[in-house]
Each structure stands twice: as structure tokens, then as C-alpha cells.
Amino acid sequence: MGPHRRFDPLSGRRILVSPQRNRRPWQGQREPVVNAPRPAYDENCYLCPGNRRANGRINPAYSGTFVFDNDFPALLDASDPVAGDDLLFRADEVRGRCRVLCYAPRHDLGLGDLGRDGIRAVIETWIRECASLGRQYSHVQIFENRGAQMGCSNPHPHGQIWATDSPPELHDVEDTHQRDWFQRRGRALLLEVVEREAALRTRVVAKTNHWLAIVPFWAVWPFELLLLPRFPISRITELRVAEQSDLAEMLERVLACYDGLFDTTFPYSFGWHGAPQDGLARPWWQLHAHFYPPLLRSAGVRKFMVGYELLAESQRDLTPETAAETLRAVISGGIR
Amino acid sequence: MGPHRRFDPLSGRRILVSPQRNRRPWQGQREPVVNAPRPAYDENCYLCPGNRRANGRINPAYSGTFVFDNDFPALLDASDPVAGDDLLFRADEVRGRCRVLCYAPRHDLGLGDLGRDGIRAVIETWIRECASLGRQYSHVQIFENRGAQMGCSNPHPHGQIWATDSPPELHDVEDTHQRDWFQRRGRALLLEVVEREAALRTRVVAKTNHWLAIVPFWAVWPFELLLLPRFPISRITELRVAEQSDLAEMLERVLACYDGLFDTTFPYSFGWHGAPQDGLARPWWQLHAHFYPPLLRSAGVRKFMVGYELLAESQRDLTPETAAETLRAVISGGIR
Ligand SMILES: O=P(O)(O)O[C@H]1O[C@H](CO)[C@@H](O)[C@H](O)[C@H]1O
Ligand SMILES: O=P(O)(O)O[C@H]1O[C@H](CO)[C@@H](O)[C@H](O)[C@H]1O
Numbered sequence: 001m002g003p004h005r006r007f008d009p010l011s012g013r014r015i016l017v018s019p020q021r022n023r024r025p026w027q028g029q030r031e032p033v034v035n036a037p038r039p040a041y042d043e044n045c046y047l048c049p050g051n052r053r054a055n056g057r058i059n060p061a062y063s064g065t066f067v068f069d070n071d072f073p074a075l076l077d078a079s080d081p082v083a084g085d086d087l088l089f090r091a092d093e094v095r096g097r098c099r100v101l102c103y104a105p106r107h108d109l110g111l112g113d114l115g116r117d118g119i120r121a122v123i124e125t126w127i128r129e130c131a132s133l134g135r136q137y138s139h140v141q142i143f144e145n146r147g148a149q150m151g152c153s154n155p156h157p158h159g160q161i162w163a164t165d166s167p168p169e170l171h172d173v174e175d176t177h178q179r180d181w182f183q184r185r186g187r188a189l190l191l192e193v194v195e196r197e198a199a200l201r202t203r204v205v206a207k208t209n210h211w212l213a214i215v216p217f218w219a220v221w222p223f224e225l226l227l228l229p230r231f232p233i234s235r236i237t238e239l240r241v242a243e244q245s246d247l248a249e250m251l252e253r254v255l256a257c258y259d260g261l262f263d264t265t266f267p268y269s270f271g272w273h274g275a276p277q278d279g280l281a282r283p284w285w286q287l288h289a290h291f292y293p294p295l296l297r298s299a300g301v302r303k304f305m306v307g308y309e310l311l312a313e314s315q316r317d318l319t320p321e322t323a324a325e326t327l328r329a330v331i332s333g334g335i336r
Numbered sequence: 337m338g339p340h341r342r343f344d345p346l347s348g349r350r351i352l353v354s355p356q357r358n359r360r361p362w363q364g365q366r367e368p369v370v371n372a373p374r375p376a377y378d379e380n381c382y383l384c385p386g387n388r389r390a391n392g393r394i395n396p397a398y399s400g401t402f403v404f405d406n407d408f409p410a411l412l413d414a415s416d417p418v419a420g421d422d423l424l425f426r427a428d429e430v431r432g433r434c435r436v437l438c439y440a441p442r443h444d445l446g447l448g449d450l451g452r453d454g455i456r457a458v459i460e461t462w463i464r465e466c467a468s469l470g471r472q473y474s475h476v477q478i479f480e481n482r483g484a485q486m487g488c489s490n491p492h493p494h495g496q497i498w499a500t501d502s503p504p505e506l507h508d509v510e511d512t513h514q515r516d517w518f519q520r521r522g523r524a525l526l527l528e529v530v531e532r533e534a535a536l537r538t539r540v541v542a543k544t545n546h547w548l549a550i551v552p553f554w555a556v557w558p559f560e561l562l563l564l565p566r567f568p569i570s571r572i573t574e575l576r577v578a579e580q581s582d583l584a585e586m587l588e589r590v591l592a593c594y595d596g597l598f599d600t601t602f603p604y605s606f607g608w609h610g611a612p613q614d615g616l617a618r619p620w621w622q623l624h625a626h627f628y629p630p631l632l633r634s635a636g637v638r639k640f641m642v643g644y645e646l647l648a649e650s651q652r653d654l655t656p657e658t659a660a661e662t663l664r665a666v667i668s669g670g671i672r
Binding site: 003013024075082094321 | 345349428432648649657
């Protein structure tokens with residue numbers, strides 16, 4: 001297959017796909033890979049139970065999940081824009097709150113290693129945090145940066161939750177595209193995706209009763225995944241108990257697959273997108289999670305989104321179909 | 337100053353600015369910095385004159401710039417989209433060509449180290465390549481990835497030129513925003529920017545007779561720069577001789593400033609944006625160059641565009657005004 005361009009109906013973005021490029025001899029950087037086993041407790045980790053954080057506060061001796069306000073937050077409950085109200089220099093106020101979510105006391109495990117109950121506890125915490133932050137802030141972004149390659153320097157399993165009182169850019173973009181689709185077709189975009197992909201199967205990586213994990217047709221990152229509910233739902237706070245349990249199973253499978261792919265602690269950024277927490281019915285909005293992992297060929301060889309990508313358009317070196325096939329092989333090969 | 341959000345009228349994007357965040361004690365990754373002196377000629381470098389490339393071809397004994405077709409190009413003169421013409425799975429053909437541009441035979445220098453004449457030779461090559469590629473392809477992207485942190489593994493000074501027969505996403509986006517502005521205001525957006533910024537001076541980093549370098553009000557990367565002509569011009573191929581010489585001076589100053597900032601071979605992705613090479617008059621289009629450097633606090637501490645940035649909106653930790661002030665201090669301090 002030759003080079004071509006694909007379109008992402010959820011974000012409106014374009015992706016240049018260059019499958020022939022993956023056959024080249026690798027001339028790029030090889031990064032050192034550190035897969036040393038970690039201790040279950042690390043006295044120098046500011047996220048482990050009982051330890052002191054940079055601002056002097058002491059973590060409780062927590063046993064499940066542990067959530068606290070970020071000590072150095074990007075968002076505050078006060079905003080202070082520069083004067084700049086003209087057309088050219090536009091600045092707006094934005095108020096918000098940044099939370100840190102430790103998944104578990106164990107320093108040495110990842111989200112996928114916590115067992116079904118441990119993952120369920122994280123899902124419940126996401127729901128609880130979204131509900132409580134949602135009373136003050138309309139937009140809640142749950143995410144995790146995993147691994148040093150993704151700017152995460154503390155391997156203690158944790159994610160973040162940033163809430164704002166107005167939509168961040170990409171929430172707005174997805175809202176618009178989903179709404180337009182719904183108005184034109186009378187159906188939710190991502191429910192159509194689920195139906196088509198489940199029937200085609202070429203890009204499906206994992207399927208449970210309630211969830212579907214695919215490499216989307218328009219994936220940007222080499223092994224990007226889109227995690228979709230197989231039922232209509234706009235917000236994580238609307239998940240029923242059975243759907244939560246099933247989600248725990250799905251996350252366990254997907255994360256094991258990732259770690260198994262290059263036999264490493266697989267780096268990624270991951271996060272949930274859902275309708276604003278404003279209580280309004282938005283039937284066009286389907287809850288979903290994106291996984292953006294940087295690795296391309298091995299634990300030490302990643303895809304860089306740089307010059308052409310930053311200035312012109314995203315570019316990928318293997319087809320989403322090949323990526324899905326590779327990930328499925330990891331699952332069925334029972335690696336790990 | 338507290339957190340706020342800014343708007344980029346050129347791309348339509350939003351940026352969360354969190355100046356209070358730069359005061360936190362640094363807990364992030366510190367990357368090893370390799371600033372070892374390089375030899376003027378490296379027998380293992382596939383870009384040095386006379387050496388053999390991965391596909392067996394031998395580089396000529398070039399003495400100025402040297403341009404060749406990428407041996408493993410992302411674009412070909414043939415395209416082959418997957419079947420996928422429905423609304424959900426849209427794929428289009430795209431034809432193009434990828435060129436590699438060695439700035440000079442010397443392995444140990446960067447673009448900024450070549451002297452005025454050496455930089456002039458690179459500018460002339462950009463113009464020549466744009467003109468000749470433009471006869472077949474409407475969109476030409478000149479860019480450079482510098483440094484291993486930006487996915488460049490060969491330190492031999494070189495850039496790339498990718499040409500396509502249809503607009504990559506961001507070319508379209510900038511075209512639309514500039515055209516809309518022009519229609520509403522009767523003036524080119526980036527000429528208004530030049531005028532306002534030159535008068536304000538807070539975000540100006542360097543100024544020559546014909547060029548202005550600013551940290552834009554809506555900068556995403558910590559020390560991002562926007563390089564603007566101070567006269568109307570849509571395409572690099574339209575540059576006059578005096579404007580080219582002056583550009584060489586500007587590039588020399590800007591690149592020395594970058595290298596001096598953290599006393600390192602400063603990594604960045606850099607590239608030109610101009611009107612399509614279709615011969616049409618597009619008075620709304622102003623030629624310009626973006627510099628996207630990742631470093632934040634030192635040669636080993638960079639800003640990661642990850643979780644929140646990939647899922648919600650860009651976020652920066654120091655104001656563009658502070659960044660400009662810092663860069664100006666490097667220039668006036670005469671560092672380097
Ligand atoms: O062509 P190169 O230098 O091997 O590759 C580099 O630049 C390209 C264009 O920005 C990117 O697609 C690659 O990810 C990057 O590693
Ligand atoms: O908050 P942290 O983990 O220190 O920081 C990390 O995630 C943030 C949110 O994606 C980014 O803005 C930072 O660049 C990254 O290093």
C-alpha cells in the first residue's frame with residue numbers, strides 16, 4: 001500500500017499514512033530503556049503512603065486510591081489574564097483545579113497490574129471526582145502520563161484530573177464534530193464507529209460485553225487506541241456497575257497487551273473525553289478514552305511528532321490495520 | 337500573574353498559560369546532555385561528503401549545500417489509498433516528494449554557525465527548491481528537526497523539504513484564518529502583528545531592517561519564536577536579494593541566541609509557511625517561519641506536550657513576555 005491521507009471525523013484532523021516508510025533500516029535514535037524492578041515502597045517517592053511531599057505535607061497511610069490537590073497546579077480558582085481584549089491579543093479568564101490521583105499504595109505496579117478490584121477502585125474514583133468537580137467546573141479532563149518518555153518522572157502509578165470552568169480547545173472540537181454528525185445523520189458518530197468496526201473486525205484489538213478497543217482508522221500514534229462503550233453514554237458519571245466491572249476487564253486486557261508488545265513498561269498518555277458536566281442532555285456525545293503511546297518499533301525506538309508534524313500534518317509509518325493486527329497477536333499469543 | 341487562556345488568530349488554537357507553575361521545585365526528568373565537540377568530517381555520517389548512504393549511493397564531494405531525494409520518503413509520486421470513501425472512513429490520494437538538504441559539508445556546524453555567506457547559500461537553496469518543486473506540487477514544507485530530543489539522530493546540519501499536491505492540514509488552517517482576517521479587516525493579519533509588536537516591543541527578540549523575531553502572544557512552546565517579514569510577501573520565492581541578506585543576519589542572531597540561552601546545541605523544529613505555489617495572488621498570506629524548541633529550564637529540562645496537552649489544550653509555564661525578555665537578555669549579554 002502506498003502513501004495516502006486519512007481524515008478523523010471526531011477531531012477534523014488529517015493524517016498522512018506512509019506504510020512504505022516502516023521498511024527502512026532504522027537510523028533514528030535508540031533510547032536507553034530502564035525496566036529495573038521497582039520496590040513496593042520507595043522512601044524517596046513523594047506519592048508513596050506516609051511520605052513527605054515537596055511542599056512539606058505528609059501523605060496519609062492510604063490503602064486504596066488517594067486523591068489530593070496538585071501542590072503546583074496549572075489551574076487555580078483565580079484567574080488573572082493580561083490586558084489583551086482586542087482582536088489580535090485575546091486573553092480570557094479560566095478557573096480550575098488540578099488533582100493528583102494515586103491509583104494504589106504499591107509503588108511498583110501500573111494501572112493494569114492492580115487486578116480487577118484495584119482497577120474498579122480507580123474507575124470509582126474517576127466517577128466520584130468527576131461528579132464532585134462537576135458541581136463547580138463544567139469540563140473535567142482525566143488523564144495519565146506514563147513513563148519518562150511521556151514527561152512522567154515518578155513511576156508511582158498515578159494519573160491527574162484537571163477541571164476548568166470553560167471548554168479546553170479539544171473538548172470543543174469534539175463537541176462540534178459529534179453534534180454536526182448527529183444533526184446530519186440522526187445518530188451518534190461514535191456509536192456508528194462501534195457498529196462498523198465491530199462488523200469489520202480489522203481494527204478491533206479487544207472486545208468485551210460493553211466495550212470495544214480499536215486502532216481508529218485515523219490513528220496518529222503508531223499504536224494509538226480508542227476505547228469505546230458499545231452502548232449510548234455521554235459521561236463517565238453515568239456508568240452502571242456492570243459497565244464499570246466490564247471496563248476494568250477491558251483496561252486490564254489493553255494494558256497487558258501494551259506492556260507485552262515490546263516487553264516493556266509501555267509509555268503512553270491516556271485520557272477520557274465526555275460531555276460537559278452541565279447536566280444537559282447531549283445525545284451526540286459518546287464517552288470514550290484515547291491512548292496515545294509514542295513507541296514505534298521497540299521499547300527504545302519511538303515516533304517523534306516534530307517538524308513536518310508540527311508544521312504541516314501528522315504522519316505515521318504503519319497502517320492502523322497493521323497496528324491492530326500486531327496488537328491482536330500479542331493478546332492471542334498470551335505474551336506476559 | 338495568574339492562569340489565563342490565550343487565543344492564536346493564525347491557527348485558531350487556545351493556550352493555557354500558567355505562569356505560577358514555573359516557580360515550582362523541579363521534579364521532572366533531567367535528560368543527559370551531550371555537547372561533545374564533533375569532528376568536521378565523520379566517516380560514519382551518511383550526510384558527509386563522499387560517504388555512502390544506507391541505500392548504497394555515494395554523496396558527491398559537495399562544498400556548498402547538497403540536496404537529494406530522501407532514500408526512505410514519506411511521500412511518493414504515487415498514492416494508493418485504502419478503499420474508504422464513505423463518510424466515516426475517508427481516505428484521499430496524496431502525491432509528493434521528500435528532499436533532504438545538507439546545509440554544508442562541515443559535520444560540526446549548525447545553520448547558525450555557517451557565517452552570513454553560508455546561511456545565504458541555504459536561503460538560496462530553499463528558494464530554488466521551492467521554485468522547482470512548486471512546478472509540480474502546490475504545497476512545499478521546508479523544515480528542520482535539530483537535536484536528538486526532536487527526533488533527529490544525525491547531527492550533520494541538514495533540513496528537509498516535503499512537497500505535496502494538496503494542502504496539509506495546518507497549511508489550510510493558516511490559509512483560512514489569514515483570509516478571514518483579511519476579509520474582515522482589509523489588512524494581512526501578520527502585517528498587523530508586525531506593526532503592533534514592533535511598537536509594543538515587549539515580545540520582540542530581534543529586529544533587522546526587513547525582519548522581526550517575536551515570541552508570539554499565543555506561543556505554545558516555552559521559547560517559541562515567530563519570524564516575520566516587515567514587508568508584504570506571500571512566498572519565500574518572492575524574496576529580494578537585500579531581504580535574503582538581511583534574513584541571513586536575522587537567522588544568525590536568533591540561532592546564536594538560542595544556543596546561548598542554556599549554553600547548549602539548542603534543539604528545535606523549525607519551518608517556513610507561505611502561500612501555495614500556485615501562482616495566484618493571495619494578499620492575505622504572509623510568509624513566516626515558526627521555531628518550536630522544547631527546552632524549558634535548562635539543556636536537560638524540557639517541556640513535555642503530553643496528557644493534558646494532547647487531550648485538552650496546550651499549556652505553558654512561563655509567559656511569552658518573560659520568555660522574550662529572557663531571550664533579549666541573552667542577546668544583549670553577548671553570550672557566545
Ligand atoms: O525523516 P527523519 O529525520 O528520519 O524523521 C524525523 O522527521 C520526520 C518529519 O518531521 C518525522 O516524521 C519523524 O518522526 C522524525 O523522526
Ligand atoms: O504535572 P506533571 O506530571 O508534573 O507534568 C506533566 O503533565 C502535564 C500535563 O499533561 C504537562 O503539562 C507537563 O509538561 C508534564 O511534564
